Amino acid sequence: MRHALSIEPTPTSLPRAADPAAPYLEITDLWKAYGDFVALRDISLSIARGEFICFLGPSGCGKTTLLRAVAGLDLQSQGTILQGGRNISTLPASSRDYGIVFQSYALFPNLTIEQNIAFGLENTGRSKAAVASRVSELLETVGLSAHGKKYPAQLSGGQQQRIALARAIAISPGLLLLDEPLSALDAKVRVHLRHEIKALQRKLGVTTIMVTHDQEEALAMADRIVVMNHGIIEQVGSPTEIYRYPETLFVADFIGETNQFPARVVRGGEVEIGHSAFCCATDGFAAGQAATAVVRPVDIIPHGAHAHAVNAIDRPATPQNLIDAEVREMEFLGMFWRTRLTAPRLGERTLVADFSVNAVRRLSIETGGVIQVEIPRERLLLYPRSA
Amino acid sequence: MNRRMLFMLAGAVSAVLPTIAFAETQLTVYTAVEAVDLDRYKATFEKAHPDIKINWVRDSTGVMTAKLLAEKDNPQADVVWGLAATSLLLLKTEGMLESYAPKGVEALDKKFVDKDNPPSWVGMDAYVAALCYNTVEGEKLGLTAPASWEDLTKPEYKGHIVMPNPASSGTGFLDVSGWMQMWGEEKAWDFMDKLHENISAYTHSGSKPCKMAGAGEAVIGVSFEFPGAKAKSAGAPIDIIFPSEGSGWEAEATAIIAGTANLEAAKTLVDWSITKEANEMYNVGYAVVAYPGVAKEVEHLPSDIASRMIDNDFEWAANNRTTILKEWQKRYDAKSEPKS
């Protein structure tokens, strides 16, 4: 690409903290209440410059409220927000420094694509020629140079989405806010645009916050994910951290899929599920304490029809976590098989396991058969059980 | 001061002077006289007094009176020229009129001048209660024309008479107050009780009954002479009947609104309004005018109307208006849903 997209320094983004390692956006003790209903509860969060952050959670969890507080569209009840070292807590939206893309795109229907993108550039002391060249530069960036004279209604959803993005970054904001930008699109366009947005963000280096309820989207795009529920932050971490080491049962349940079993800690490193003991990390749990044990379907390792550890296809098994299970149902989902197993050792509870197509073929797993599966001890996670 | 400067000053003064000399006074004049007559009245007056310009504000008697009363605390008018004397009396009791005896007021018929001295209002002309009788419809129904008020109570006229509602029309009230002054209250109420049985509608306007009779919507319209003559000229098949007992009447009159900024011009207008010339001007439409000996016969109207007018006591009428209307409404409005 010949036109390198430059971030023009804007006056509002100038007062920066001397320490380059200092967070770009810092939210401290933020609360938001609507009457008696508390929408955000004591939120504190630091975001580094250039980071791509996703606010992820079910609807009503407060993620959009938090985004709108950052944007100054819905003022928080209490708490401070620092952006680039500047306290923006109570600034009106127009005095903050961000670009925003809404789920609806909010493109001005009576203005052409060019006029839409130019909207934020006009009236700012730029010459007409400067505005025009910046608009064409942005159009090229989002790959829609041919459509400048069209009206939004003449474009597809994905194209409209890119125009909204171009309009938001036209003013070179210090912060880019994306409010469910992809949820109105069909699956294929969505996957494609994920990559485009992520690439653009990388190139511009603009600190970005995206709100989404789609975990796949968050996992694919974010540098760090902020998982929210009921107005609090459940966990902040990289996609792999969130996925592999969910800190709460909610996160475990919300990201990916889980099998959950009531369990009781027998002693250090050992829990009882159903009638059997299993090995797993029990840090922070006392002996005899009730807990919920969680294992993801994809983490379950099939060992074939014979009760021999040697048949394991992946790696040596932990003897204690090997169980015999009967295959009740098999569902072909394209990339893998989803199976429903029952095991006497689990007290006849259903265990959902995802097996690769390869494994199913090589181990001849079929409905009605009995196989041995392993629940790897480091993938068996324990969470306190609420009474 | 050098000569040149003096010269310039003189020039400036002479440039200003003519406009001062010919500065006209604008008079806001409220009136209820017929729309057709307005331009004629204005032109005739302004010919006599080119330095005064009349700005008419015209409306029906009721609206004009309401407007004047509503503006009591902040009058907009300088002069009222051509409003019912009863209305002017109402304004007088509110202290809204400037009393003034115009030049030559002694020449007018006393009936047409306010009793106080100096008078608060002076009359122009009179409108006299009369009946409009549609001869075509009367013949169709086999009726005979009424000759007196008393005739109107005959059962044959049931449903064929319209009269103005005294509560909303000055003409209606002059009828009622006329009957009361002629016959005394008791007999008048008796008469109205019987008349009410024959009435098909009470209208809100005094001239409408005559026009309804003219259009055949009613056979007999209790109204006054002016719209009757007008309708007849327009081709309505009506006779104008002056009842034998005599007729109530109302004076159209002129008065100055107290506190006017243009008092001198207002006085000039009122002075002129009672001249012989002005009265001749009124006589074009009105058969009875305030200046004795001026009136000539008006088309479709008899020449002896003046003699049919009763001795109207405006003050009595004004003082008893509230009581009479209250009683009237109690008697007739309550049961005034149409009889089926």
Add this chain to the structure above:
Amino acid sequence: MAIALETAHPPLAGKHLRQQTSRDDRIKLGFMAVIGLYLVIALGAPLFVMLSKSLSTYRFDLTAYEFQVSDGTGANWGPVVTADALNRQAGAVAEADLSTNSDGRLAATKFFPEFSFRSPVNYRIRGVDEDAAFLVGSTLEKGTAWREYDSGTFRRVVLRPARTIGLENFSNYFSTPALAQSIYNSVLMAAISTVVTVSIAFALAYGLTRSCMPLKGLFRGILTIPILVPSLLPGIALVYLFGNQGVFKDWLLGYSIYGPIGIVIGSVFFTLPHAFLIILTALSVADARHYEAAASLKASKWRTFRTVTVPGARYGIVSAAFVVFTLVITDFGLPKVIGGQYGMLAVDIYKQVIGQQNFEMGAVVSVILLVPAVLAFAVDRRMQKRQVALLSARAVPYAPKPNVRVDAPCFAFACLVSLFILGMIAMCQVAAVVKFWPYDLTLTTKNFAFDLMDGGGWAAYGNSIRLALLTALFGSLVVFAGAYMVEKADGFRFGRGLFHFLAMMPMAVPGMVLGLAYIFFFNNPANPLNPIYGTMTILVVCTVTHFYTVAHLTALTALKQMDPEFESVAASLKQPFHRLFFRVTVPVCLPAILNIAIYLFVNAMTTVSAVVFLYATDTKLASVAVLNMDDAGDIAPAAAMGMMIFYTNVAAKLIHALIARGLLARTQAWR
């Protein structure tokens, strides 16, 4: 959210943060304050003044007068006594009779039973304070100085009442049977007209949406015609059609058109378009899937109609009923022309104010007239709140299939109603060009020589056009800006709620009441806005206010369809709101703004009730001229002027259509 509520949240106990206001916010707040102030001045304050007027009563205060009577020589004076003491002695005037109206008079001689006309006794009278007023003959006297009269003059002394605050006006009103009867009459007429109009409108709207009858577009056009004429015009047409000389007089089987029959027919005529358009809209949004479901359940036509069609349009029907009821109960022109002796509230106000100059009683009737209108309004609002769910459903448009058994009756009915409407208009047209109905039917243009009649002549017609244009321009501006503030401003929740309430109020305020309230409020020298009294400005303000609600709702609907995030986007792009407003909001809402403008124009041309008290000599209006000419019995010229209004409105509609098409082609290319 049980978790959120379980724990206390001490950090929130303190005070909440407040956002710093941006320049935009301050401008918006200022704007809203200005338009809010406009509504307060144009609506709230006048109504308040009127309410207080209805409570101002008049009463003879006997303690305020003192008398002295001389002996037979006329020179020696007796003791000073108050009128009150004299009255108690003589028992002349009962307590109840002391209450009166502003025009009340009480003869002083009543307190002196031995009074004799032409006796040599002299009388003195004075007030105990400066306000005590009495008349000698018709001369007003006031004050505490003694005034002396001989018996001949004293006979002419009458006391004048003093103003107090109280509910006597209301008790007087209800004890006057004719006036109280008007309440019953008005409600009855409004109720009957509502039932008839809504039924006809429903049948028509059903035909247009659920049948395949031909000429739908034509019928739609014809059915909106009555909106284009003043409400008096059907009255005039009815007189010519069914009056004593009427063409179809016999159809009434001897009943008179003057009265309830005329009021109902005329009301149905002028309210039909309103009800028709509302119900048409309600039926248009109906969901085809419901009909498919009904068909698959083999429900009969009648059952489908009862269980699907009617409930679907329920809210439309209620709305239409509300609108019709309010229009009929507050209309003044029609009952005045055709009502005969049938007392109606709106006409009572006119009688009280114009006929008797009794402003207090006019205010009382106004307040009473507000009650049913406000009630109907409140009921409608409650019903409307429940409507949201129905509208948000995703409906599939219903496409009727040809069915002669349905189409033929629908077509016949639409023809019948159209014939009625066109017949009324045609009758007016005939009335306008005939020399002397019914005796001389030669054609003439003399009925258009308005300058020779009451009412204001051609100047009035010019004024009406000026008023209509100004109202359309100024009104669309104010209304749209106001609706924008209500819909798009964030924050100021209380202010916006109040504003919205004020904007909804004019719907429930009859035009006459508004006009009367304007006199009380603006015609007061203490009011700094007094100079606009009697000018075109007050007519424009009054007309805009009178028709504010519908225009406001139209603007609101258009604005609600805009993406709510436009303002946020503009703020994030650091663009002032007015740039967004003029570049995006206004162009996108242009069709709605044009509709508001034409709505205001047409109504300003036809309105009578609100402006009948407010016009001045140089601001007479065509619609009022129709009233005044009819009032004076000049029915043919009245019809002619009514037709002029009709032609003008038709022309305005055509121009509106052309402009709309031209402008839309330019600004709405995106659609």
